[in-house]
Amino acid sequence: MPAGRRASEQVSAAVADAHRREWAFVLAATVRVARDIDLAEECVQEAYAQALTSWTWSGVPANPGAWLTTTARRRALDALRRRATLARKLPLLIEPGAGFADGAGSESGEPDPAAAFPDDRLRLICTCCHPSLAPAAQVALTLRLVCGLTTVEVARAFLVSEPTMAARLTRAKKKIAAARIPYRIPPPAELPARIGAMLTVVHLLFTTGHTAPTGGSLVRADLVERSLDVARMLHDLLPSDADVTGLLALLLLTDSRRATRMDAEGHLVLLADQDRARWNRAAIAEGCALAKQALSTPSARGPGRFPLEAAIAALHAEAPAWERTDWAQIVGLYDALYARWPSPVVALNRAVAVSFAAGPEAGLQELDKLGALEQLAGYAYLPAARADALRRLGRHAQAREAYTDALMLTDNAVERSYLEGRLSALGDSG
Amino acid sequence: MSEYLILIYENESNYPGPEDPGWGQLMAGHQKFGENNAAVLRGGNALQPTSTATSIRSAGEDFTVTDGPFAETKEALGGYYLVEAADLDEAIAIAKQVPAPYGGVEVRPIMTFS
Numbered sequence: 001m002p003a004g005r006r007a008s009e010q011v012s013a014a015v016a017d018a019h020r021r022e023w024a025f026v027l028a029a030t031v032r033v034a035r036d037i038d039l040a041e042e043c044v045q046e047a048y049a050q051a052l053t054s055w056t057w058s059g060v061p062a063n064p065g066a067w068l069t070t071t072a073r074r075r076a077l078d079a080l081r082r083r084a085t086l087a088r089k090l091p092l093l094i095e096p097g098a099g100f101a102d103g104a105g106s107e108s109g110e111p112d113p114a115a116a117f118p119d120d121r122l123r124l125i126c127t128c129c130h131p132s133l134a135p136a137a138q139v140a141l142t143l144r145l146v147c148g149l150t151t152v153e154v155a156r157a158f159l160v161s162e163p164t165m166a167a168r169l170t171r172a173k174k175k176i177a178a179a180r181i182p183y184r185i186p187p188p189a190e191l192p193a194r195i196g197a198m199l200t201v202v203h204l205l206f207t208t209g210h211t212a213p214t215g216g217s218l219v220r221a222d223l224v225e226r227s228l229d230v231a232r233m234l235h236d237l238l239p240s241d242a243d244v245t246g247l248l249a250l251l252l253l254t255d256s257r258r259a260t261r262m263d264a265e266g267h268l269v270l271l272a273d274q275d276r277a278r279w280n281r282a283a284i285a286e287g288c289a290l291a292k293q294a295l296s297t298p299s300a301r302g303p304g305r306f307p308l309e310a311a312i313a314a315l316h317a318e319a320p321a322w323e324r325t326d327w328a329q330i331v332g333l334y335d336a337l338y339a340r341w342p343s344p345v346v347a348l349n350r351a352v353a354v355s356f357a358a359g360p361e362a363g364l365q366e367l368d369k370l371g372a373l374e375q376l377a378g379y380a381y382l383p384a385a386r387a388d389a390l391r392r393l394g395r396h397a398q399a400r401e402a403y404t405d406a407l408m409l410t411d412n413a414v415e416r417s418y419l420e421g422r423l424s425a426l427g428d429s430g
Numbered sequence: 431m432s433e434y435l436i437l438i439y440e441n442e443s444n445y446p447g448p449e450d451p452g453w454g455q456l457m458a459g460h461q462k463f464g465e466n467n468a469a470v471l472r473g474g475n476a477l478q479p480t481s482t483a484t485s486i487r488s489a490g491e492d493f494t495v496t497d498g499p500f501a502e503t504k505e506a507l508g509g510y511y512l513v514e515a516a517d518l519d520e521a522i523a524i525a526k527q528v529p530a531p532y533g534g535v536e537v538r539p540i541m542t543f544s
Contacts, residue, residue, distance in 0.1 A: 132518060179539045180432055182517040190519075 007056060014060040015051050022065035023148030024233065028120035029069045031183060034076035037145065037173050043079065047072035069117050121146070122185050122237045125230070129198040130181045137172035138201050139208075144169055146233070147226045157208070157223055195238065199247050199306065202230050206251050224255055235290075242297035245290050246307030252287035253313035256280040268414045272322040284317045301340070308337040327357035344375040352385050360392040380409035384419065396426050431514050433472060433540040434521040439505040440533035442479050459529030467513065467524055474511035505533040512540075 027044045034040040047068045061067040128141040136158075143149045143157060155165035175181070186194050209223025231248040238244045260274040291314040294307035303311075312333050319325040334350035347370055355363020367386050376382050387402030403423045410416050446452035464471060480499040487494045499506060511528060515521040518537070525537045 130518075132522070178541075179537075180517040182519050186519065 011052060011055045011060065014055060014064065015048060018051070018064040018068060019048060019148055020229075022068060024121045024124060024146045025065050025117075025119065026068045026072055027145060027148070028124035029117040030072040030076055031124065032120055033073045034080065035183075037176065039076060039079055040072070041145070043072040043075040044068070046075055066117065119237070121233060123183050125198055125234065126185055126194055127176060127181060127183050129194070129201045130176070131194075131197050132179065132181060133172050133175060135201075135204070137168055138197070139204055140165065140168055141172050142201050142205070142230065143226065146230055149226070157220070195234075195241060195243060198234060199243055202227050202234065202247060202251075203306075205230070206254075210254065221258075224251075224258070227251060228255065240297070242294045242299055243304045243306050245297070246294035246304065246310045249287045249290035249294055249310035250306055250313055252283045253291065253310060253317050256283035256287065256317060262414075266414070268418050270418075271316065276319075276321065279317065288314045288318060303336065303340070305337065305341045308333055308340065312337070325356065327353055331357045344370065344373050345379075345381075347373075348376065348379075348382060348385060352388075355385075355389050355392075360389040364389040364393070378409055380406045380415070383409065387422070391422070391426065400426055431516060432521075432542075433512060433514055434518075434525075435538050435540060436511040436513060436521075436525045436528055437507055437536045437538065438509040438511075438528060438530050438533070439503075439536060440508050440530055441505050442508065444532045445479075445508070456529060456531070463511075463527050463529060466527065470514045470524060472512040472514055474509070476509040477507065479508075480506045508533075 023044070026047065027040055030044050031037060031040040034043060050071055051064070051068060055061070125142065125146055128145055129138045133141065140154050140158065143154045144151065149157070151166050151169060152162050154169070155162045158165065160168075185191070205223055206227035209220040209225075209227060228248075228251055231244075231251050234244045235248045256279050257271075257274060259280070260276075260278050261269055263269050287310070291307065291310035295303050295311050297303075297307075312330055315326050315330050315333070330353045331350060334346065334353055338346045338350060348367075351363055351366035351370060354366050364386065367382065367389060370376055370382060371386075383402045383405035387399045387406060390396075390399035390402055400423060403419055403426070407416060407419045407423070410419060446456060464474075483497075483499040485496050485498060485500045487496070513521065513524050515524060518539070521537050521539075525535050528535050
């Protein structure tokens with residue numbers, strides 16, 4: 001292979017790597033200069049394009065992120081000068097006044113002397129996840145601006161057409177400018193609520209990828225990995241926040257089972273039947289350590305939703321076999337989770353855990369209490385869980401009835417085929 | 431600085447009248463809001479109930495005049511404040527102080543033409 005070609009391949013790889021690692025950093029620092037998201041995006045894209053040629057001649061710089069930031073910011077300043085001469089005045093993004101609490105740990109707001117630019121990624125994420133934007137727009141903006149996905153890629157992630165997604169992104173960016181959503185980290189009093197909104201976006205991104213609502217495959221690996229990237233980024237930026245740590249742990253632990261959730265024929269494999277030897281041990285080790293850290297972080301109200309969910313996932317991940325799962329401790333964690341987040345789905349999961357900790361009879365009693373809940377009417381997992389407990393009790397006729405109820409409420413083909421399999425396995429042994 | 435309109439939407443059927451016990455408390459709440467935010471308040475008014483509203487729609491060259499508000503909703507526009515704020519977060523912080531126990535408020539940036 002000619003040396004030149006190899007060099008250009010190395011440069012392409014370095015630019016692609018910098019895109020994945022540095023996009024949010026470069027864009028966040030450029031928005032601060034451009035004070036206009038569209039202009040900043042344009043300049044950052046041009047900087048990456050310029051890197052492809054420049055780095056071929058000059059070599060890959062020691063700090064690609066700083067090189068890209070300098071280049072993009074210079075382009076933004078040039079563009080602003082040209083715009084000023086055109087007397088074009090658009091509402092600019094709002095920057096905090098002097099002395100505004102930065103909230104990210106640096107008291108003075110001064111840039112880290114080791115870095116050429118202040119880390120503005122948290123501002124960028126805060127702006128993308130502002131509660132005055134529609135949830136779908138928050139997720140789309142995060143993918144576009146924080147992860148650097150193209151509009152086509154974001155559209156594909158949500159199974160909508162490119163013009164639809166382009167319009168959604170444009171509407172959101174217009175609202176940021178017109179309603180003057182500030183480009184800043186909110187003051188400490190508001191920060192917890194805003195972190196909650198960011199975590200909701202990352203969690204939604206993950207669940208969309210983890211169980212793709214439609215499409216050929218159960219898992220959308222690209223979305224799962226992007227959500228892990230953002231969760232990691234948030235953890236880097238807010239290392240002492242228990243909810244952030246808990247979410248990263250939960251995502252790592254849930255994703256550690258990715259390879260075993262479907263069999264070769266594309267059938268769903270339940271947790272009980274998964275090949276634990278094929279679980280991702282590195283992800284489990286990291287997730288368990290983070291879950292422990294999140295749970296032990298002191299908090300006035302006790303551990304929140306994500307640290308508790310992570311702890312439950314950690315107990316499953318650490319069990320050497322389904323039969324050796326620590327169900328008693330899982331029930332205890334579900335109790336704490338329900339106290340903090342009283343969702344009927346949490347109550348349902350708790351009842352299932354009870355059926356393993358204290359036996360199917362006790363579980364069935366808990367499930368029957370939930371039958372009266374209006375929010376669970378029409379929720380297929382309730383009759384499916386009842387059917388499972390009844391089957392384990394040998395009450396096959398009632399189990400058949402419950403599986404049939406669950407089937408009537410299920411549209412997902414993979415889940416239907418699982419329920420049909422259970423039903424036919426019961427046969428007429430009644 | 432920008433201006434924002436805070437629109438107060440409340441359920442009229444629950445809203446107390448001047449002779450009801452809740453009235454004084456509500457008026458005191460607005461009084462207090464006005465005092466606490468005097469520096470940023472640019473205006474504001476309470477509206478008569480929607481039973482007093484008249485809607486006028488253009489129909490080609492002509493107009494259709496009908497009884498009632500433009501849109502029939504459970505929560506109806508009952509008043510507004512015009513405030514000045516540096517950004518949306520500041521406007522939201524002011525809006526949270528507006529007493530609206532029978533509904534809520536909507537914050538809209540005022541369009542500037544220059």
